[in-house]
Amino acid sequence: MPSRLQQHCLLSLTILFALGLPIEVFAHGVDDNTRAFLQQNTGMQIIPFLYIGAKHMITGYDHLLFLVGVLFFLYRSRDVLLYVSMFTLGHSLTLLFGVIGDIQVNAYLIDAIIGLSVVYKGFDNLGGFKHLFGKSPNAKLAVLIFGLFHGFGLATKLQEFQLAADGLMANLIAFNIGVELGQFTALAFILLMINFWRKHRTFNHFATSTNCLLMSSGFMLMGYQLTGYFIN
Amino acid sequence: MQQQTIALTKATLFKYSIFSMIFAAITLLTIILPAEYNIDPTGIGQALGLTVFNKVAAEKTSSVSSQKVTEKTKATVETIETIEIIVPAHSGVEYKFTMAQYQKLSYQWVTSGTALYFDLHGEPEGDTTGYFESYAIATLNTMEGSFTTPFSGVHGWYWKNTADTPVIVQLTVKGDYAKHGLK
Numbered sequence: 508m509p510s511r512l513q514q515h516c517l518l519s520l521t522i523l524f525a526l527g528l529p530i531e532v533f534a535h536g537v538d539d540n541t542r543a544f545l546q547q548n549t550g551m552q553i554i555p556f557l558y559i560g561a562k563h564m565i566t567g568y569d570h571l572l573f574l575v576g577v578l579f580f581l582y583r584s585r586d587v588l589l590y591v592s593m594f595t596l597g598h599s600l601t602l603l604f605g606v607i608g609d610i611q612v613n614a615y616l617i618d619a620i621i622g623l624s625v626v627y628k629g630f631d632n633l634g635g636f637k638h639l640f641g642k643s644p645n646a647k648l649a650v651l652i653f654g655l656f657h658g659f660g661l662a663t664k665l666q667e668f669q670l671a672a673d674g675l676m677a678n679l680i681a682f683n684i685g686v687e688l689g690q691f692t693a694l695a696f697i698l699l700m701i702n703f704w705r706k707h708r709t710f711n712h713f714a715t716s717t718n719c720l721l722m723s724s725g726f727m728l729m730g731y732q733l734t735g736y737f738i739n
Numbered sequence: 740m741q742q743q744t745i746a747l748t749k750a751t752l753f754k755y756s757i758f759s760m761i762f763a764a765i766t767l768l769t770i771i772l773p774a775e776y777n778i779d780p781t782g783i784g785q786a787l788g789l790t791v792f793n794k795v796a797a798e799k800t801s802s803v804s805s806q807k808v809t810e811k812t813k814a815t816v817e818t819i820e821t822i823e824i825i826v827p828a829h830s831g832v833e834y835k836f837t838m839a840q841y842q843k844l845s846y847q848w849v850t851s852g853t854a855l856y857f858d859l860h861g862e863p864e865g866d867t868t869g870y871f872e873s874y875a876i877a878t879l880n881t882m883e884g885s886f887t888t889p890f891s892g893v894h895g896w897y898w899k900n901t902a903d904t905p906v907i908v909q910l911t912v913k914g915d916y917a918k919h920g921l922k
Contacts, residue, residue, distance in 0.1 A: 580743040611868065630756065634744035638752055643744065667869035714745050719755045726763030731771050738776055739867075 551674030553681045560685020563661070565693050569621045569728055570657065574690075574697055576628030576721050577650060579714075582702060591694060593647050597654020598661065599683050605662025606670075606679055615736035617660035622728030624653040629722030633715065661686065822919070824908045826855065826900040833922040834910070835862075835895035838888045844914035845885040851907040853900070854880040861894035885914075893922065 541559055564570060581587050604610070627649065630636065636643045661682075670678065704710050747755070773784020777793035784790050826832045836844060859875040874886050874894075888894055900906045912919075 629759070632744055633752055633755060634747055635752055635756065637744060638747075638749055715747065715751075715755065718745065719759050722756070723759035723763045723766075726760055727766055727771060730763060730767040731775060734767075734772060734776060734778065738778070 550671070551677045553677065556678045556681035557685035557688065560682040560687075561689030561692070562685075563664075564686050564689030569618065569625065571693055571697070572625045572721060572724055572728075573621065573628060573653065574693060575701070576625060576632060576718070577646075578694070578697055578701055579628075579632050579718065582705065587694070587698065590647065590650050591690065593651045594654040594657075595687060595690070597651045597656075598658030598686070601655045601658025602661045602665075602683055602686075603658075603679060605659050606665055606675075609666070610659070610662065611666060612659045612663050613736060614660060614663045615732045615739065617656055617663060619729050619732035619736065620656045621653070621660065622725050622730075622732055624649075624656075625725030625728060626722050627653075627725075629718045629720075629725055632718040633722070819911060819913045822910045822912070824898070824910060824921070826898050826906045826908060828900060828903050828905055831897055831899040833895065833897045834919070835893040835922045836912070836914075836916040836919040837893050838891065838914075838916045840888055840891040842915040843885055843887045844894065844912055844916060846910065846912045846914075847881075847883040848896075848908055848910040849881040850909075852880065853902050853904075853906045854878050855906060855908070856899040856901070857882075858897040859886070859895070860897070861888060861890065862892050863890045864892040866892070895919070895922070 541562075577590055578587065581590065605612070631643055631646070665679075665682065769781055769783040770787070770789060773779040773787075774789040774792055777790055779785050779790060822834070824832060824834050838844065856878045857876070858873055860871045860873040862871045872889060875882075875884075886894070896910075898906075898908060
């Protein structure tokens with residue numbers, strides 16, 4: 508048991524350092540160049556908004572953690588497609604609805620809920636809900652609901668930049684498609700790695716510790732964001 | 740379709756859940772909160788040197804940040820102040836003055852040579868939406884002028900250095916402001 512614990516700690520530290528990297532870059536939600544672009548932008552700019560959407564998804568570690576959790580035990584392409592569609596439906600709705608309806612949701616609270624989604628998925632993968640309620644909650648519904656929250660997060664971040672009304676709709680749709688493209692790219696990599704890993708003995712050996720760590724990272728995200736909410 | 744999960748005994752599940760919470764709590768208290776918010780209940784964050792980020796934010800001189808601020812005297816009325824700001828390579832720096840509404844600030848700044856992209860703007864006091872109003876946006880190596888604040892809040896520059904070497908901006912100001920510093 509101690510050696511297992513040591514492995515946890517080592518893995519955790521690695522993940523922590525990896526987590527530490529983008530925090531500085533995304534202190535304002537987006538990096539300097541993107542910020543300058545968004546502030547000066549007017550009119551329809553399909554390709555740049557596509558790119559920002561995609562980049563946002565690929566560099567968002569909270570979202571990537573959630574994907575790892577969702578994909579951990581999914582390998583049939585039909586299932587993967589189904590889950591991704593549910594998530595897409597969820598966040599597209601709230602992203603468009605949020606920006607057009609000018610709805611501002613506190614970014615800290617949204618990010619804390621995304622942290623909660625990581626905890627939920629880690630606990631679910633560990634079989635926690637089966638123990639508590641005899642079965643897992645409807646996973647497709649859960650992904651849809653977390654998708655809705657994620658869309659509000661994106662909407663809030665975009666609204667911080669007072670986007671020009673000129674070409675807004677087209678830009679939003681471009682951003683949303685960019686989010687999809689980024690998601691597929693991230694998904695492809697995560698799926699490749701997990702499927703490759705699944706063939707090895709170590710997959711089953713580390714399945715428990717990986718999901719335990721996933722849960723722990725979710726708790727960290729929640730603590731980080733909730734603290735931010737209460738002190739700001 | 741029933742989702743596949745790991746089959747653990749109740750005791751093991753409990754143990755792993757508790758471990759994940761304790762591990763998260765320890766990491767938050769000793770690393771994340773000290774570095775992100777300067778909240779350091781254990782003192783470990785300070786010992787690890789993780790609270791430096793907030794020292795920069797709190798306008799103090801820090802060797803780690805490579806940003807040096809030379810303040811002469813606290814500005815009262817009509818004193819001229821010269822401030823030296825280092826903009827590190829490939830990054831941006833915000834330097835802001837806290838001012839009331841309809842106050843004037845005269846300024847003159849010059850870089851150590853390189854032209855910098857800048858955005859001179861103001862952010863209203865107490866605003867949480869991220870709104871700001873730009874007074875001037877350009878890429879120059881020197882500029883002289885003045886502005887009158889349209890609202891009370893923080894007003895100042897965002898300079899962006901895309902070069903491979905740090906650029907020093909020498910800023911001279913005169914006007915009615917309460918305090919100033921890196922943001």
